[in-house]
Amino acid sequence: MTALDCGEVKIDAEADIAMARRAVREVALKVGFGATEVARIVTAASELGRNVYKYAHTGVMHWRVLESGIGAGIELRFEDNGPGIPDINDALREGFTTGGGLGMGLPGAKRLMDEMNIESQPGNGTKVVVRKWRRH
Amino acid sequence: MSEPISVVKVRNVLLVSMPADPDDSTVAALQDRTLEAMSKYDARALVLDLSKVEILDSYFARMVSETAQMVSLMGGDTIIAGMQPALAVTATELGVTLGRTRTAMTVERALEVAGQPRGSAAKLL
Numbered sequence: 569m570t571a572l573d574c575g576e577v578k579i580d581a582e583a584d585i586a587m588a589r590r591a592v593r594e595v596a597l598k599v600g601f602g603a604t605e606v607a608r609i610v611t612a613a614s615e616l617g618r619n620v621y622k623y624a625h626t627g628v629m630h631w632r633v634l635e636s637g638i639g640a641g642i643e644l645r646f647e648d649n650g651p652g653i654p655d656i657n658d659a660l661r662e663g664f665t666t667g668g669g670l671g672m673g674l675p676g677a678k679r680l681m682d683e684m685n686i687e688s689q690p691g692n693g694t695k696v697v698v699r700k701w702r703r704h
Numbered sequence: 705m706s707e708p709i710s711v712v713k714v715r716n717v718l719l720v721s722m723p724a725d726p727d728d729s730t731v732a733a734l735q736d737r738t739l740e741a742m743s744k745y746d747a748r749a750l751v752l753d754l755s756k757v758e759i760l761d762s763y764f765a766r767m768v769s770e771t772a773q774m775v776s777l778m779g780g781d782t783i784i785a786g787m788q789p790a791l792a793v794t795a796t797e798l799g800v801t802l803g804r805t806r807t808a809m810t811v812e813r814a815l816e817v818a819g820q821p822r823g824s825a826a827k828l829l
Contacts (some may be wrong), residue, residue, distance in 0.1 A: 586727035589759060593725075607759060607790035611798060614761040630709045640773060662799065675796035 569636040576630045579620045579648075588617040588629045592644065595631055599640050601702055609642060609700050616646045616696055619673050624650020624693065634637075634699070641682075641701040646694075649672040653688040706730050709737055713745045715797035717818040719811065721753035731800065735771050742780055749812050750775045754810050755786025765800040772805045786816035 576597075577588045594611040596606045613629070620627035627648030632642040653659045674696075678684040681698040682683050689692040707723035709730060712745065721737050738750060750819065754760070760768075772782035783806045787795075808814035 570819040582728045586725060589725060595756075604793050607794045608797065610759050611761050611794045614759060614763075615798070618761070618763060668730040676762060677797075679797050680794060 571632045572640075574631060574633055575631040576628050578626075578628050579617055579646075580619060580626045585614060585617040585621055589614050590628075592631060593631060594599055594641075594655045596700075599633055599642050599702055601642075601700070605700065605702070608680040609644075612680040612698055613644055613678045615673040616644065616698065617694075620646050620648045620650070620694075624649055636701075639651030639701050639703045641699055643697065646696045649693040652690045652692050652694055653686070654690050656686050656688060705811065709734060709743050709823075711737055713741070713747065714751075714762055714815060715814060716746075716748045717746060717751055717761055718742055718747035718749070719751045719753060719815070721755075722757050723823065724758045724815075725758045726757075726764070728763065731767050733793060734767050735774065737781065739774055742778055747780060749781045751808075751811060751814040752782060752784050753779070753786055753814075754784060754791070757788070757791060760787075760791050760795045761799065762798060762800065765795060765798075769802055769805070772802070781806070781815040781818070782802065783818055785811045 571646065575591065577591050578584060579588060589610050593606060593610050596609045617629060627646060630645040632643040634643055660678065662672065662675050677698060681700050683699040686698045706725055707729045712719045718741050731786040742750060768784065775782045784802060785808045786808065807815060
């Protein structure tokens with residue numbers, strides 16, 4: 569797996585969630601995803617970006633364009649130094665929320681993308697990586 | 705800032721159009737702008753035009769759903785119009801439901817059924 573291109577968007581304010589979405593849309597279109605796939609990827613980015621802002625107030629989204637045996641792909645990595653997730657299984661359950669939302673952020677983003685990996689410990693921040701592949 | 709919300713009165717119906725990718729403050733303004741205009745124009749129904757919208761995340765969906773509920777409490781009916789296929793797919797996969805809020809393929813069709821009682825829309829299809 570090789571990274572062809574990469575970049576980042578800082579998430580320090582509510583408006584940065586929309587900035588992150590716009591950056592992701594541009595990259596996803598460049599990779600060649602179709603309209604529905606682009607909408608899935610941008611929606612997942614919005615949910616994960618909002619989680620960063622809501623729970624940690626500040627963080628960063630790194631994006632990468634990937635190339636592997638199965639095709640081209642996009643990877644989004646959301647990192648923050650916020651309070652972390654005490655129980656990742658709880659956080660992935662439908663309707664579970666500690667932030668007053670609908671509790672569909674993490675499970676929804678997981679459904680919209682091909683791969684999701686979460687690393688988090690209470691007090692040590694959260695790292696969420698999602699990927700979507702465009703098959704040859 | 706994203707593009708603003710457009711609010712127009714068409715006969716006794718309020719037509720509110722959302723931009724392609726509204727930021728959170730624009731989405732938050734949807735409720736206030738809509739409820740104020742409903743009251744000011746004494747509108748019978750709200751047609752919420754989502755035809756330009758490219759992304760409907762859980763926050764945006766909650767605001768749409770709450771706005772429809774508030775309009776209902778004020779005695780008005782809401783019709784959500786023009787949702788693009790990609791938006792319908794992703795919103796469903798995300799888990800978004802809009803309850804019993806009426807929907808229409810286009811703004812034109814929504815304006816036709818606006819103000820008519822529930823159930824009478826079927827004969828227009």
